Amino acid sequence: MAQDFKRTDRIGSQLQRDLADLVREEMKDPGLGMVTIQEVRVVRDLSQAKVFFTVMGTDLPVSECAKRLNQAAGHLRFLLGQQSKLRTVPKLHFVFDESVERGQHLASLIDQAVADNHSDS
Template sequence: MSKDFKRTDRVAEMMQRKLSQIIQQEIKDPRLPAFITISAVKVSADLGHAKVYFTVFNDDVKETAAILNAAASYLRSALARSVKLRTVPQLHLYMMSQ
C-alpha cells in the first residue's frame, strides 16, 4: 500500500488550518484587516522552513505583510503550543500573487 501524501504535505495542511485559527482568534492587532486568508503553506523537506502564502481583501497589502512578518515569531510559538511536532518550522510569510 503506497502513501498518497508525503509527510510535508500533511504538515503543511495542518499548519495552514492552525495558522488561520491563530491569526483570527489570537492576534489582536487593530491594524490587521478582518479578512486574511492563509492560501497555501509549503514546507521544506527537512521541516525546517515553511513558506506561508496569504491573501488580503480590500486593504493595504504591504502594511499587512509587514505586520504579519513582525508577528512571525509569535505565530511560530503559538503554532508550537497547538501542534505536536518536534520542531516547528521557521515561518516566511508572502503575499499570494493574484
C-alpha cells in the same frame, strides 16, 4: 522519497489550518483586515515554511501586511508549538499570494473580450 513529499504536504496542510485559526484569533491588528492563509509550503527538513496569504478589507499596501505578519511570525510559531505535535515548528515566512489577484484580472480580461466580441457581431 515520495513519503517525505507526502509528509511535508500533510504538515503544510495542518499548519495552514492551525495558522488560519491563530491569525483570526490572535492577531489584534485591526489595520490588517481579513487575512486568509491560502497555502503553506514546508521544506523537506521541516526547518522553514512559506505561508502564502491574501488579505481583504484593508487600506494597507500588501508589503505592509506581509511586514506585520512576518513581525508576528515568531509569536505565531510559539503558539503553533504549544498546540502542535511537531517536535520542531518550522520558521514562518509570510508571502502575499498573487495568484488570486492574477486570476481575477484574467477573468475580467476574458469577460471584456467576450463583451467586445458580442458587440462586434
